Amino acid sequence: MTVPLLAVTGLCTHFHTRAGVVKAVDGVSFTLEPGQVLGLVGESGSGKTVTGFSLLGLVEPPGRIVAGSVRLRGQELVGLPTPALRAVRGRQIAMVFQDPMMTLNPVLTVGRQMGLALRAHERVSRAAARARCVEALTRVGIPDAGARLDAYPHQFSGGMRQRVAIATALLHRPAIIVADEPTTALDVSIQAQILHEMRALTRDSGTAMVWISHDLATVSSVADRLLVMYAGRLVEEGPTAQVLRTPRHPYSRGLLDSLPAAATPGDDLRQIPGSTPSLLALPPGCPFAPRCARTSDRCATPPPWVVDGDRAHRCHHPLETPP
Amino acid sequence: MTGFAIQRLLQAIAVMLVMSAIVFLGVYAIGDPMELLIPPEAPQDIRREIVARFGLDRPLWVQYLTFLGNVVQGDFGRSFIYNMPVLDLILGRLPATLELTLAAVLGATLIGVPLGIYAGYRPDRAGARIVMALSILGFSVPTFWVGLILILTFAVSLGWLPAGGRGATVELLGTQWSFLTANGLSHLLLPALNLALFKLAMMIRLARAGTREIMLTDTVQFARAAGLAETTILRHHVLKLIAIPIVTVFGLELGSTLAFAVVTETIFSWPGLGKLIIDSITNLDRPVMVAYLILVALLFVTINLVVDILYAALDPRVRRGRTA
Secondary structure (H helix, E strand, O other): OOOOOEEEEEEEEEEEEOOEEEEEEEEEEEEEOOOOEEEEEOOOOOOHHHHHHHHOOOOOOOEEEEEEEEEEOOEEOOOOOHHHHHHHEOOOEEEEOOOHHHHOOOOOOHHHHHHHHHHOOOOOOHHHHHHHHHHHHHHOOOOOHHHHOOOOHHHOOHHHHHHHHHHHHHOOOOOEEEEEOOOOOOOHHHHHHHHHHHHHHHHHHOOEEEEEEOOHHHHHHHOOEEEEEEOOEEEEEEEHHHHHHOOOOHHHHHHHHOOHHHOOOOOOOOOOOOOOOOOOOOOOOOOOHHHOOOOOHHHHOOOOOEEEOOEEEOOOOOOOOOO | OHHHHHHHHHHHHHHHHHHHHHHHHHHHHHOOOHHHHOOOOOOHHHHHHHHHHOOOOOOHHHHHHHHHHHHHOOOOOEOOOOOOEHHHHHHHHHHHHHHHHHHHHHHHHHHHHHHHHHHHHOOOOHHHHHHHHHHHHHHHOOHHHHHHHHHHHHHHHOOOOOOOOOOOOEEEOOEEEOOOOHHHHHHHHHHHHHHHHHHHHHHHHHHHHHHHHHHOOHHHHHHHHOOOOHHHHHHHHHHHHHHHHHHHHHHHHHHHHHHHOHHHHHHOOOOOHHHHHHHHHHOOOHHHHHHHHHHHHHHHHHHHHHHHHHHHHHOOOOOOOOOO
């Protein structure tokens, strides 16, 4: 059996706060193959972002990875000393964040910031660094990249800024890009462009992606597989098309139903009643039970992770596959 | 940019005009210097002649306009006490204050900013706590007391450093400087340290607050995700981002120290501007007071202008007319 590019097993990232232990990520497992795009979906506070940060060992105290493993081509990353992790960050696994306005340093030129990221892993001359940055910027579709290197982030539009961030992530041609809601802060038309281009970039270079989003519509257009997260745990996993067509978990169903496309125009959008539970006071059984229409007495016990061929879910009362 | 410069220049001129009027009025209100200069037993006609010679018999607004007219030609008048041009008197004392102030403010910044960044980067470390405790001490202990303690400790008890004066000086650019000789430096050290303590505490607080805030931003997290070393992040990302408040305070401190290093200069008998102004106030030497205060206003206006220009250099968002 071949070693997967990235294998995450039983990942638990907990935050030790004064109010108690917040289990932001609680036993998440998945694998990622080269060129594959994995969509990680869930509401705010479901642990998606913390999962992304955990892959890079970027969880800040009081947060800590307390259990589980993250293996990159078989190499364990959890517990690796910081210098070794730093060698992985940006070079093997890169990350793109939600808001390029916040991620790019407003007082440094784009070329300088990219140069710093480049030199974090390679010793290159000034001229060579410039050439590399221009190449990366051109690849993400920034026209006249050579002249734009000396511009500051505020001189770019929102979409262009995010392209700069993506170009920075692509500098070392990483094997994996963790994209944390990279299109959420952008206009819808720009969203579509960026989605399309990132998809094309990964396809061309064989880069795998973990695409984190709360927006099922966006994720479904890029991801090969979907992971649905709820309250720090995975509740459903499967190929994108199948999950979209026949969701097993009532929560996935709820997410799908709340998409405008699923509703008859003019009708009210259906929404999931209630809100994400506090991670400090999770019910003993299924955390989704208080918001679920299909709940029964059995839901007071934790539902098992049921694997069924290519798909898996965590529910006592999964939705049936229609004939 | 030219429009901006002209606008700022006009503002500066307006500020200077208003300032000169207030100073002139204020100094006039303090008291009549003739009471001190002319012996009480002098006969009336001599008295009248002296008053007329200094032009003090004319109405205040005439005196003010005459003064303004002279200032525009670079003449600030003559000191009543020293009987020499005020400008020469002030410029003669300026280098001493300038080197003391620069040593104090530069030293405080160069030491305070790194300490503050460290304290903001690792706020939970024991070292950071010690730095912060010291900065509170620097804020709260009065300057004159620290000055006396410094003299007691290093000059009287240990005998390592001199207690006062400028020591040996060297001529450079037409004036005397202490910092270029070993002896002068040893004289400079204690007063500079005395002046620097408060500023050091302030720089530490500023740098710490800025660093703590910026360490939580996505900018830092993104840089980390790109594999940047922490020292690189601090040196290139954080330092550049916290530079703006630091430059502001640096400018203001430089100005206020240049103008008001009085206490330290008095304690260490440093022959600078502070001593000059105190003497001129006790002697009601009006031309010196007026010229000094106007020069101080000019100093602040200039420093603010420089700080504004530095802003534009440090923060590209301040620069206008270059958005794409």
